[in-house]
Amino acid sequence: MADPIILARGLSKRFGDFTAVDAIDLEVERGVIFAFLGANGSGKSTTIRMLIGLLTPSAGTIVLDGIDVGLHPRQVRERIGYMGQKVSLYAGLTLRQNVEFYAGLYGIEAGDLERRWGAVRERFDLAQAEHERPENLPAGVRQRAGLALSTLHAPRVLFLDEPTAGVDVESRGLFWELIQDASDEGVTVFVTTHFLEEADYCDRVAFIDAGRLIADSTPEGLRARYSSGYRIEASLAAGSRERVLAELGRAGFVAEAQGDQLVARIPALDSEGLRRLSLVLGPEAAASVRIEQASMNDVFRRLIREGAALAAPAAGAAT
Amino acid sequence: MNARRLRTLVRREVNATLRDPFTLGVLIAVPLVALLLFGFILSTKVEDMRIGVYDASRSSASRRLIADLAASDSFRPRRFETGEAIERALVRGEIGAGLVIPADFERSLLRATAGGAPPELRVLYDGAEAVLAGNAEAFFAGIARATGAQLVASDVTARRLAGAGAGSPAPGGGVGVVTRALFNPSFEGTPFMVAGTFGFVLSFLTTLLTAVSIVNERQAGTFDQLQLTPASTLEILLGKLLPLGAVFAFDVVLMVIAAGLFMGVWPQGSALLFIAISAFYVVFSLSLGLIFSATSATAAEAVQKTVLSSIPTIQLSGFAFPIRSMPLPIQWFTELIPATHYIRVSRAIYLRGAGVAELLPELAILVLFGAFLLGIALRTLERRA
Numbered sequence: 001m002a003d004p005i006i007l008a009r010g011l012s013k014r015f016g017d018f019t020a021v022d023a024i025d026l027e028v029e030r031g032v033i034f035a036f037l038g039a040n041g042s043g044k045s046t047t048i049r050m051l052i053g054l055l056t057p058s059a060g061t062i063v064l065d066g067i068d069v070g071l072h073p074r075q076v077r078e079r080i081g082y083m084g085q086k087v088s089l090y091a092g093l094t095l096r097q098n099v100e101f102y103a104g105l106y107g108i109e110a111g112d113l114e115r116r117w118g119a120v121r122e123r124f125d126l127a128q129a130e131h132e133r134p135e136n137l138p139a140g141v142r143q144r145a146g147l148a149l150s151t152l153h154a155p156r157v158l159f160l161d162e163p164t165a166g167v168d169v170e171s172r173g174l175f176w177e178l179i180q181d182a183s184d185e186g187v188t189v190f191v192t193t194h195f196l197e198e199a200d201y202c203d204r205v206a207f208i209d210a211g212r213l214i215a216d217s218t219p220e221g222l223r224a225r226y227s228s229g230y231r232i233e234a235s236l237a238a239g240s241r242e243r244v245l246a247e248l249g250r251a252g253f254v255a256e257a258q259g260d261q262l263v264a265r266i267p268a269l270d271s272e273g274l275r276r277l278s279l280v281l282g283p284e285a286a287a288s289v290r291i292e293q294a295s296m297n298d299v300f301r302r303l304i305r306e307g308a309a310l311a312a313p314a315a316g317a318a319t
Numbered sequence: 320m321n322a323r324r325l326r327t328l329v330r331r332e333v334n335a336t337l338r339d340p341f342t343l344g345v346l347i348a349v350p351l352v353a354l355l356l357f358g359f360i361l362s363t364k365v366e367d368m369r370i371g372v373y374d375a376s377r378s379s380a381s382r383r384l385i386a387d388l389a390a391s392d393s394f395r396p397r398r399f400e401t402g403e404a405i406e407r408a409l410v411r412g413e414i415g416a417g418l419v420i421p422a423d424f425e426r427s428l429l430r431a432t433a434g435g436a437p438p439e440l441r442v443l444y445d446g447a448e449a450v451l452a453g454n455a456e457a458f459f460a461g462i463a464r465a466t467g468a469q470l471v472a473s474d475v476t477a478r479r480l481a482g483a484g485a486g487s488p489a490p491g492g493g494v495g496v497v498t499r500a501l502f503n504p505s506f507e508g509t510p511f512m513v514a515g516t517f518g519f520v521l522s523f524l525t526t527l528l529t530a531v532s533i534v535n536e537r538q539a540g541t542f543d544q545l546q547l548t549p550a551s552t553l554e555i556l557l558g559k560l561l562p563l564g565a566v567f568a569f570d571v572v573l574m575v576i577a578a579g580l581f582m583g584v585w586p587q588g589s590a591l592l593f594i595a596i597s598a599f600y601v602v603f604s605l606s607l608g609l610i611f612s613a614t615s616a617t618a619a620e621a622v623q624k625t626v627l628s629s630i631p632t633i634q635l636s637g638f639a640f641p642i643r644s645m646p647l648p649i650q651w652f653t654e655l656i657p658a659t660h661y662i663r664v665s666r667a668i669y670l671r672g673a674g675v676a677e678l679l680p681e682l683a684i685l686v687l688f689g690a691f692l693l694g695i696a697l698r699t700l701e702r703r704a
Contacts, residue, residue, distance in 0.1 A: 054543055074549070082547050086540030105548040 005030040005157055005188045006051065011060035013046050013211075020046040022211040023060070028204070033179060033189040035202035037300070043211040044192040045085070048161050051190065052082055065156055078106070081155035081187075085162045087146035089134035095145050096130045099152065106153040116152055124148040124178060140171030147178060151187070158182060160191040164198065176201045196296035205296075207303055214303055219296070220268050226302045227294030229267035234281055235288045236262060244280060251276040269293075345623065352630065365393045365458045365644055368451075371405040371414040372396045378425035380470050384440075387466045388418075393458045402441075409445050409501060410671065412663075415643040416455050417443035432471050439495040451641030460496045501671075513584045514669035515638040517574065518662035521601055522636070523629045525567055529608025530621040532559060533700070538617075552701045556693075560605045567605075568598035587672030593665070596682065600661045603689040606696040613699040632658045657688040 006028035013021040021043045028034045038044045049055040051062055053073035062069040064076045089098045103113045121127055124144045129137055137145065143163060150158060160179070164172040172195070180201065183189050191202070199205045199219050206216040215222055223229060232253070236244055241257055248255040248264045252273070255264035266273055269291070281289060336342055370388065374381045388394045397414060399405045405417035419441040421427070427438030440463055444452035536542035545555060571594055579585040586593050608625065615621035634640060635649065636658035642650055653659045660681045667673035667681075675682070 052547060054546060074551070077547055077549050080547065082544065084540045084543055088540045088544035090541055091539065102544075102548065105545075105550050107549070 003030070004028055005065050006034075006190065007063045008051065009061050011047065011050060011062065012058045013043075013050060013055060014058045019211050021050070021057075021208075024208070024211075024213040026051075026206065026213070026216075028188060028190060030188055031183065031186050032203040033183045033191065033201065035199045035205045036190065036192045036208065037196055037199055037205060037296070038192075038194065038208040040194055042208045044194075044208055045161055046211075047208065048159055048190065048192055052076070052080055052159050078153065079156045081150035081153065081158045083146045083150045083158075083160050083163055085165055087134070087142045089142065089145060089149070091135045092133065094131050094133055095126065095137075098134070098145075099149065102149055102152060108153065116154070120148045120152060123181065140167050140174070143167050143171065143175060144178065147175065151182060155187065157188045157190060160189065162192055162194065164193060164195060172198075196300050199296045207300060209304060220270065222296075222299050223294050224267040226299045226306070227267075229265055229294060230269040230273075231292040231294075232264040232266070232277065233288075233290040233292075234262045234264070235260065247280045248277075251280055253277075341620065341623070345627065365451075365455045367392065367647060368394050368415040368455055368643055369413065370394045370396050370459075371399045371408050371417040372420065373399045373402050373405050373418070374420045375422040376420045376424035380425040380428050381420045383470060384420065384424075384463065384466045387462055388459075391458075391462055393455075393462070405443060406501065409443060410677075412445075415445075415451060416459065418459075419443070428467065428470055437467070437495045439497045442496055442498050443501060444498065445501055451643050454641065454644060456498055463496050509582055510584045510670055511666065513578045513582060514666040515662050517571065517597060517665045518636060518658045519633060519638050520574070521567065521571070521597060521661070522604055522632045522658040523625075525563070525601055525604035526608040526611065526628065527622065527625045529559070529563060529605045530611040530615075530625045531618040533609060533612035534615050534618050534621050552697055556606075556609065556697055556700055559609060560602050563605050564598060564602045567601040568594065571597040571601070584669070586669045588668040588674060592675060593668045596661075596664055596668075596678075596685070599689060600657075600685060603657060603685070603692050606689070606692040609696045610692070610699050613696070631656055635659070637662050654684075657685065657692075660684045660688070 004027040006026060008024065008026040010023050010025065011021060012019065012023050024047065026047075036044055036047065046055065050057045051064065051069070053069050053076060057070070065079050067075050067079075069076055089095070090101065093101065099117055100113070103117075108116065121130065124147065126141070126145055126148055129141050129145060134142055134145065147160070147163065150160075158179075163179075164175055167175065176198065179189055179191065183203075191198075193199075199222075202219065204217070205219050205222055207214050207222075215226065217225065234244070238260065241262060245255050245257060245262060248262070253264040253266050253276075255262055257263075264277075269277075336346070372385055372388075374385065385396050388396050394416075396418075399408065399417075402417075402419050405414070405419065408414045409417050421438060421441070424438045424440075427436065431437040442456070442459055444455065533542060536545070550558070575586065575590055575594065607628070611621045611624040611628070615624060632638075635642070635645070635653045636656050637653065638658070642653050642659065645653065664673075664678055664681050664685070667678060
């Protein structure tokens with residue numbers, strides 16, 4: 001990868017005899033949404049805290065936007081935004097007062113603050129909440145406010161540690177839209193979550209288990225490697241099943257007849273796969289076609305089943 | 320009552336207690352330390368007190384008195400050439416009391432055997448150390464009167480043996496003790512306690528209030544966020560210390576005024592100097608609170624540390640119990656407690672009217688303590704585990 005914005009090599013963290021993070025390598029491309037997934041206690045938060053300089057690694061190096069975090073932890077601060085599991089708003093201060101507090105620490109002048117906050121307030125739909133205290137806001141609004149604050153100083157990399165924990169499904173959807181907006185503006189987003197299905201919002205996904213990186217790929221790459229891929233069910237007229245079955249086989253699908261249905265599988269369903277599928281099924285007056293995608297939960301379970309022994313380089317090969 | 324359930328509950332509680340080294344340490348150490356402090360170190364008995372002696376009499380009777388003082392466990396006499404030298408040593412804290420034996424001590428003693436007025440020993444105390452002076456006075460008077468009685472008795476016996484005849488010894492043992500206190504002539508306890516209370520309040524309350532600040536912020540997540548802003552650790556530290564420092568400095572002003580208006584106790588020295596030194600001491604105390612806070616996982620742990628640290632601060636700093644009455648190794652240890660020096664300064668300004676020049680050694684020690692604790696606080700906040 002040319003000039004990654006985050007580059008970690010041999011990153012480890014030990015607490016006494018316990019190894020929380022075990023020699024992981026990470027490369028994150030500029031402008032992507034990078035999901036760092038794993039179960040509770042797998043080492044996600046420890047890794048993110050090392051990457052942003054809140055924890056000193058036991059071993060390894062981190063270079064963030066060209067700056068060695070270990071050597072110059074303060075220099076990276078203006079380039080990163082961070083939102084932890086607990087939204088870092090001061091209770092007792094209104095949202096506006098919190099904004100002014102952090103703006104003061106980042107040296108944002110009053111005029112500039114009005115411009116920036118005005119834009120952020122609209123985008124994050126926080127106008128109603130501006131003069132409320134965080135403790136009086138619903139969790140979803142508090143999360144949005146936390147994200148808004150972490151982007152106020154226009155960071156190049158946004159680190160989000162379990163940002164959607166404790167938030168309802170609707171708010172989570174809205175929250176991911178905001179993350180994607182940030183990414184569209186060129187901000188690199190490094191996000192940890194234990195909601196595995198959220199990986200599909202991301203460009204790249206890494207799995208950590210018991211402190212070891214066991215996979216690092218695109219969501220599609222992971223599905224292709226660690227699941228049975230896509231399952232396509234087609235209900236067809238009895239006369240055309242044999243022909244369609246043969247054509248699906250020639251198009252790269254593994255297909256079989258199950259009762260009055262055809263069931264086909266393919267590891268990854270990219271645009272070319274979809275084109276081939278439509279070429280085969282398009283002319284048929286199919287009663288219905290149903291496409292099922294393997295869930296990230298299935299991918300993760302299979303990853304664990306196949307043994308966490310999969311080292312990062314091997315997982316990287318699955319890309 | 321179900322025995323099995325009770326056993327299960329008890330077992331869990333015992334395991335929880337034994338698993339936590341801090342709680343275990345508190346459970347074992349606090350009773351022992353309290354027992355030793357109150358029973359041994361903080362006894363009101365006077366032991367090994369340095370007493371300056373100016374012997375103007377230079378007689379066998381005065382030498383006997385000094386020898387008796389030295390033989391007691393209570394006093395350790397040190398000779399001085401003038402009464403003024405004793406006063407200076409008393410002010411500097413080199414001695415706990417002073418004794419001036421008048422030139423006519425032996426002659427007066429002899430006259431007393433014939434019914435004359437008994438000789439008078441002048442004893443000087445630092446009135447700023449009211450408790451110490453009170454304790455020591457009783458011990459000294461006891462020894463002096465016993466010695467006087469023996470001297471008179473031996474003189475009467477000698478005269479009888481010589482057939483010269485004699486009157487009865489003077490009542491009370493034949494020796495009078497005239498006590499004079501420097502700086503707090505009436506040995507009034509209020510100025511002594513008022514001046515010491517500043518030390519207690521500023522040592523304990525400041526530490527307690529700051530002890531929970533960082534640990535609470537850490538639990539709320541705001542401290543991580545703060546550390547990720549461009550603010551330096553020194554800025555974060557001062558951002559915490561200065562506002563609280565200003566509040567407590569204002570408290571000091573209020574206390575000075577309240578003590579003056581309601582108790583009639585005003586500083587004999589410069590009130591401004593006292594407030595300035597107190598403000599500095601507040602910043603140092605707050606640093607200690609921040610250290611407790613930054614090294615604790617919960618607010619409860621931070622409070623426990625504060626309370627534990629307050630035990631030596633209260634008991635060994637001279638706030639309530641005179642340091643000069645403590646065993647020598649403990650006296651050395653008290654020098655390691657910053658409150659000891661602040662309380663000394665506070666009483667020196669309040670009761671003796673001491674100025675900067677006189678307080679320089681104590682102030683230098685306070686500055687060193689302050690710099691040391693601020694440095695530790697800075698390092699503790701900077702530490703990224």
